[in-house]
Amino acid sequence: MLVIKNLRVSIDNQEILKGIDLEVNAGEVHAIMGPNGSGKSTLASVLAGRDLYQITSGKVLYKGEDLLEKSPEERAKEGLFLGFQYPIEIPGVSMANFMRTAMNEIRKYKGLEPLTSSEFLKKMREKKDLIEISSSLTNRSVNEGFSGGEKKKNEIFQMAMFEPELAILDETDSGLDIDALRIVARGVNNMKSPLNSTIVITHYQRLLEYIVPDFVHVLYNGRIVKSGGKDLALLLEEKGYEWVRSESVNM
Amino acid sequence: MQKEQDQILNEVTSGEYKYGFYTDIEQDSLSKGLNEDVIRTISDKKGEPEFMLEFRLKAYRHWLTMKMPRWAHLNIPEIDYQDQIYYSAPKQKAKLKSLDEVDPELLETFNKLGIPLEEQKHLSGVAVDAVMDSVSVKTTFKETLAELGIIFCSFSEAVREYPDLVKQYMGSVVPYTDNFFAALNSAVFSDGSFCYIPKGVKCPMELSTYFRINAANTGQFERTLIVAEDNTYVSYLEGCTAPMRDENQLHAAIVEIVALENAEVKYATVQNWYPGNKEGKGGIYNFVTKRGICKGDNSKISWTQVETGSAITWKYPSCILRGHNTTGEFYSVAVTNNYQQADTGTKMIHIGKNSKSIIVSKGISAGRSNNSYRGLVKVLRGAENARNFSQCDSLLLGDKCGAHTFPYIESDNHTAVIEHEATTSKIGEDQIFYCNQRGISTEDAIGLIVNGYAKEVLNKLPMEFAVEAQKLLQISLEGSVG
Ligand SMILES: Nc1ncnc2c1ncn2[C@@H]1O[C@H](COP(=O)(O)OP(=O)(O)OP(=O)(O)O)[C@@H](O)[C@H]1O
Ligand SMILES: [Mg+2]
Numbered sequence: 001m002l003v004i005k006n007l008r009v010s011i012d013n014q015e016i017l018k019g020i021d022l023e024v025n026a027g028e029v030h031a032i033m034g035p036n037g038s039g040k041s042t043l044a045s046v047l048a049g050r051d052l053y054q055i056t057s058g059k060v061l062y063k064g065e066d067l068l069e070k071s072p073e074e075r076a077k078e079g080l081f082l083g084f085q086y087p088i089e090i091p092g093v094s095m096a097n098f099m100r101t102a103m104n105e106i107r108k109y110k111g112l113e114p115l116t117s118s119e120f121l122k123k124m125r126e127k128k129d130l131i132e133i134s135s136s137l138t139n140r141s142v143n144e145g146f147s148g149g150e151k152k153k154n155e156i157f158q159m160a161m162f163e164p165e166l167a168i169l170d171e172t173d174s175g176l177d178i179d180a181l182r183i184v185a186r187g188v189n190n191m192k193s194p195l196n197s198t199i200v201i202t203h204y205q206r207l208l209e210y211i212v213p214d215f216v217h218v219l220y221n222g223r224i225v226k227s228g229g230k231d232l233a234l235l236l237e238e239k240g241y242e243w244v245r246s247e248s249v250n251m
Numbered sequence: 252m253q254k255e256q257d258q259i260l261n262e263v264t265s266g267e268y269k270y271g272f273y274t275d276i277e278q279d280s281l282s283k284g285l286n287e288d289v290i291r292t293i294s295d296k297k298g299e300p301e302f303m304l305e306f307r308l309k310a311y312r313h314w315l316t317m318k319m320p321r322w323a324h325l326n327i328p329e330i331d332y333q334d335q336i337y338y339s340a341p342k343q344k345a346k347l348k349s350l351d352e353v354d355p356e357l358l359e360t361f362n363k364l365g366i367p368l369e370e371q372k373h374l375s376g377v378a379v380d381a382v383m384d385s386v387s388v389k390t391t392f393k394e395t396l397a398e399l400g401i402i403f404c405s406f407s408e409a410v411r412e413y414p415d416l417v418k419q420y421m422g423s424v425v426p427y428t429d430n431f432f433a434a435l436n437s438a439v440f441s442d443g444s445f446c447y448i449p450k451g452v453k454c455p456m457e458l459s460t461y462f463r464i465n466a467a468n469t470g471q472f473e474r475t476l477i478v479a480e481d482n483t484y485v486s487y488l489e490g491c492t493a494p495m496r497d498e499n500q501l502h503a504a505i506v507e508i509v510a511l512e513n514a515e516v517k518y519a520t521v522q523n524w525y526p527g528n529k530e531g532k533g534g535i536y537n538f539v540t541k542r543g544i545c546k547g548d549n550s551k552i553s554w555t556q557v558e559t560g561s562a563i564t565w566k567y568p569s570c571i572l573r574g575h576n577t578t579g580e581f582y583s584v585a586v587t588n589n590y591q592q593a594d595t596g597t598k599m600i601h602i603g604k605n606s607k608s609i610i611v612s613k614g615i616s617a618g619r620s621n622n623s624y625r626g627l628v629k630v631l632r633g634a635e636n637a638r639n640f641s642q643c644d645s646l647l648l649g650d651k652c653g654a655h656t657f658p659y660i661e662s663d664n665h666t667a668v669i670e671h672e673a674t675t676s677k678i679g680e681d682q683i684f685y686c687n688q689r690g691i692s693t694e695d696a697i698g699l700i701v702n703g704y705a706k707e708v709l710n711k712l713p714m715e716f717a718v719e720a721q722k723l724l725q726i727s728l729e730g731s732v733g
Contacts, residue, residue, distance in 0.1 A: 048688050072687035081688075088685040092703025101699060102689035109690070141703065158689070 001026045001166055001197045002047075002067075007058035009039075009046055016042045018222035020058070024166070027194040031208055031233060032201045034219035035241045040201045041085050043219070044170045048082040049075050062166070076102075077109040079165030083155040083172045085201075090142040095154075096124065098142045099161055106162070127160040130190060132183050148175040156187045163191065168199045173207040185210030205233040218244050280339035283468065285332055287311065290438055293338050297407045300414050310427035310437030317431045323565055323594035324623040324655055328499075330536070335501055336469040337439045360463070378403055380444040380460045382473060390444075392456065402447040403458055406474050409445030416447060420478050424507040424542045424571070432503040432538040432565075436472045440505070443473035448483040448514075457713050459488040470501040477507070479514035481547060486517040488716060499527075499562060503538045512547030512574070517555070519712050520568075521720055524560035526727075531590025531619075534562025541568035545577035545603070553580035554597065555711040557720045559727040562591060567625065569598035572606035572634075579608040582708040584720075586701075586727045587620030587652070596626035596657075601637035601667070610641040613705045616652035617728055623655040628669055630662040637667040645675040646704055648697070648728065698725030 002024040009017035016039045024030050034040055046053055047060065049072030060067040067075065090098065104114040115123070128138060133153055143151050152172050159167050169188070173181055188198055188211050200211060208216070208230060216232040217224045218241075225244055226232065236244070281289060290311055294304040319327070378392035380403065396403050402413060410417050427437035444460040462473060479485055489506075502524060510516050518541075527534025537560075543552035554568040570579025581597035599608035608628065616622040628639045645654035656673050678700055686696035702709065702721050709717050709724075 050684055072684060073690050073692050076688055076690035084685065084688075088679070088681050090682055090685070090700055090703055092706035093699050098686075098689070098699065101695065102686070102691050105692070105695070106690040162689070 001028075001063065002199075003059075003061040005059045005061075007043075007046070007060060008056045009042060009058075010054045010056055011042075011052060013054075015056070016053075016222055017046070020219075020222075020224055022217065022224060024197050024199060026197055027192075028214045029188075029192070029198045029200065029211060031211075031213040031216045031230075032199060032219055032224075033203065033216060033233065033236060038219045039222045040219050041170055044082055044085075044168045044199075044201060047075075047168060048072060048080065073105070074109075077106045081159055081162055081164030081167045083152075083159060083167065083169035085170040085174075087143050087146075087151040087155055089144045089146075091144050093142050095138045095140065095142055096120070099124070099158065103162065123161065127157060131157045131160055131187050133157045149177060149180055152176055153180055153184070156184045160187050160191070165195065166197050166199070167191070168201070170201045171203065172200070173202050173204060181207065182210060205237040208233045220244055278339050280336050280469065283334055283336050285311075285335070285337055285439065289337055293439060293441065296338065296340075297410070299407075299410055302414065302418060303410050306422070306427070307438050310434050311439075313428055314431065314434035314438055317434055319431050320565075323625070324621065324657070325563055325565060325592050325594050327536070327563060327565075330501065332435075334468075337472070338441060339469040378456050378458050380405060380458075382442050382444070382460060382462050396454070396456070399452050399455070400449040401452060401454055402445065404445055406440070406443040406445050406476065409476070413445070413447070416478065417445070417476070420476055420507065420509055421474075422507075424509060424544050425505050425540050430540060433505055433540045436474060436503045436505045436540070439470075440472045440474040443475045443504070445475070446477045446485065446487065448477075448479045448485050450480040451482045452480075453483065454485040457486050457488055459490065461490045468498065468500070470503065472502075473504045475504070475506040476509075477516060477518070477543075478509045479511060479516050479550075481512040481514065483511075483514045485515075486713060487519065488713060489518070489520045490523070497528075497533045499534055499536055500525075501536050501538075502561075504540070506539070506541040506568075508543030508552055510543060510545050510547065510550035510552050513549045514547060515551045515553075516543065517553045517711075518543070518568070519555040519716065520557065521712075521716060521723065522556065522558045522560050522564070523723060525562075526560045526591050527562040527589065529589050529618075531562070534591070535560065537561035537564045537566065539564075539566040541566065542571065542598075543569070543579075544571040545574050545579060545606075548574040548603070549576045550574055551578040551580070553578075553582070553711070555580075555582040555708065556584070556595075557705075557708070557712070557723065558583070558585040558593060558595060559723050561593075564591075564593040564595055566595045567597055569600070570608065571600045571602065572608065572637075573602045574606075575603040576605045577603050578606070581608075581610045581612070581626075582711045583612045583624075584615065584705040584708045584724070585612070585622055585624075586615045586724060587617070587622040588727055589618040589620060591618075591620045593621070594623045594625055596624045598627040598629070599639060601628075601630040601634040601639070601664075604633070604635040605637070606634055607638045608640075610639070610643070611707055612641075612643045613708055614643075614645040614654055615648065615701055615704070615724075615728070616645070616654050617648035619651045621653040621655070623657060625657040625659075627659040627661070628671075629660075630664050630667040630669070632663040634664050635666050637662075637664060637669075639667075639669045641669075641671045643671070643673045644704070645673075646701070647675065647677045694729060695725075697728055701725070701728060 004020050004022040007020040100120050213230050218226040290307050380390040390404050425433050427434050508516050524535035552570050572579050579599050585593045585595050587593045612624045614622040624643045630637045643656050658671055683696045701724055
């Protein structure tokens with residue numbers, strides 16, 4: 001699904017990602033953990049195609065094709081979804097209009113007919129029930145005036161609507177209450193299939209109790225310094241990042 | 252990165268003007284120049300009564316004493332008023348069977364503009380007066396409306412058929428002495444629409460006038476007068492387009508609205524005159540005086556405008572709130588792109604007690620354009636408890652354009668409450684990226700964001716036109732943002 005090779009990324013000539021290697025196969029769930037400022041969001045943004053960064057070396061293959069030369073919208077149309085750490089407000093644009101526009105663009109790309117209003121609304125109802133997001137939110141403008149937790153929930157709602165092949169969730173669990181956390185996990189697990197992959201970026205092992213990852217990676221200072229199974233998250237929680245640092249020095 | 256963005260911005264705002272075609276039809280035109288003979292000829296061609304000619308000549312003589320206003324934040328090139336044609340009418344080719352019949356070529360032109368003039372083909376519930384250059388081509392649904400006593404016809408016809416009404420109200424809201432362009436219009440105005448709603452009648456359909464400039468080197472000077480008697484309601488829509496030409500063309504119009512007791516008039520404009528090309532060549536100079544008076548108590552006038560066209564726009568639809576408990580509203584979206592310049596806004600003059608006004612202005616600037624809001628809220632001594640709320644927002648697309656706000660407040664009554672809010676924002680690259688990430692192209696993202704930004708105003712348009720206006724906003728900004 002996704003193969004990252006020696007990816008180096010800078011912003012304003014300051015190197016942030018210092019050679020990332022990562023392979024995500026179809027059907028897998030990967031968790032990326034790491035201290036603040038280690039480059040997790042940068043990695044997610046680069047994969048989604050944000051052009052703030054200079055990619056100084058490396059390669060990314062997505063479904064066997066060069067991901068980095070595709071525009072952000074092409075990546076989205078190819079089934080890549082980013083759940084933003086800080087979702088953006090778009091005043092005056094209704095959630096329905098926003099999602100329908102986007103979904104129909106994606107359908108057009110795939111050579112499908114646009115969704116009719118009733119098909120769209122049906123789907124929206126279905127996913128709204130799954131994510132337990134209230135109509136009072138989905139009837140509003142995109143993220144406008146949403147609370148922090150509501151914005152995160154709205155990202156998962158969109159993920160459920162778009163049914164991506166590769167979902168990258170950047171700290172979607174931060175700021176969620178316990179019930180919301182379970183619902184988010186349900187959203188992710190519900191989507192899980194041998195054809196889909198998920199990368200969850202998180203600070204908390206708690207989320208990983210609900211979304212059980214196949215692999216856990218520790219991103220530290222622009223490098224993946226440790227990879228392992230779901231137990232690595234437990235170990236991290238116990239020992240903190242200092243432990244990783246001393247380990248990585250030994251590497 | 253900034254460069255790339257600018258490039259996308261440029262691309263998105265350089266959309267093509269859809270209405271730039273020209274109809275090759277024989278015109279009956281005067282030669283260039285302006286003098287008393289020209290005015291007599293215009294009046295004569297229209298078969299006007301004597302009072303009309305006198306009005307025109309008085310206006311002309313007054314205009315000669317005036318200078319073009321220079322106070323707007325506009326860079327207006329010198330205009331040679333002798334180098335314009337002041338009357339041009341499409342010639343009817345074939346002898347037509349009935350007066351109501353329209354030259355097929357003109358029908359075709361309006362069809363191409365999306366304004367079918369055959370009643371059965373037209374949007375149900377919209378009556379249209381179609382004006383090309385100096386004359387009205389056809390007014391639809393006239394008979395249906397007449398059954399209710401509503402008069403909806405071309406201004407020329409009104410001058411001939413209803414001279415008393417015209418005499419009573421014409422110039423009562425915008426006197427010919429009002430300003431340079433109003434004087435010019437009063438001297439040479441060609442056609443326009445006239446609308447009269449008799450007491451107690453709620454007009455059952457949208458009334459609209461569609462203005463088309465076709466002939467070259469010709470100025471368009473139309474004049475619209477709407478009179479709403481006691482306890483009436485009417486909703487009115489005005490649209491306009493012009494061919495693409497390298498030369499600038501002059502347009503100076505007047506709209507007057509009189510709302511008597513308990514009358515409500517809604518006036519919406521979708522202004523899409525040719526804006527000039529990407530390099531700023533050509534385009535319409537749009538100098539317009541629009542004013543309504545809420546003469547009777549409890550009356551209401553609401554202006555809604557979507558301004559996307561013209562090389563230069565100078566326009567301030569205003570309300571004189573003379574009656575008690577009257578309401579004036581101004582909702583505006585003004586888009587400027589490339590080298591367009593707009594100085595637009597409103598005046599709310601509070602005279603009556605408990606008069607209220609609302610101003611919502613959304614400016615959107617892209618390219619190298621300049622977009623100014625200019626508004627006056629004036630409360631006279633007797634206007635107890637007058638209320639005004641103004642919201643003026645500017646959205647910038649790119650960093651080569653300008654947005655300016657000039658709010659003026661004059662209050663002579665201490666019970667008045669005047670609130671003014673203003674914001675300036677840039678279209679966020681993070682907003683665009685968020686849309687991109689969901690599969691929406693930058694161009695469509697800008698359309699979406701801009702329409703969201705302008706929604707409060709677009710919602711005020713009649714349904715059928717709101718959709719058109721949304722598309723128009725997006726098209727006007729094509730090639731501009733990133
Ligand atoms: N636009 C930018 N300009 C300058 N520095 C940036 C920019 N974006 C990211 N950085 C820097 O890059 C580093 C990595 O940031 P990133 O957001 O990827 O961290 P993160 O691992 O997601 O952290 P957190 O856990 O706090 O979300 C930080 O030091 C940050 O300050
Ligand atoms: Mg982050």
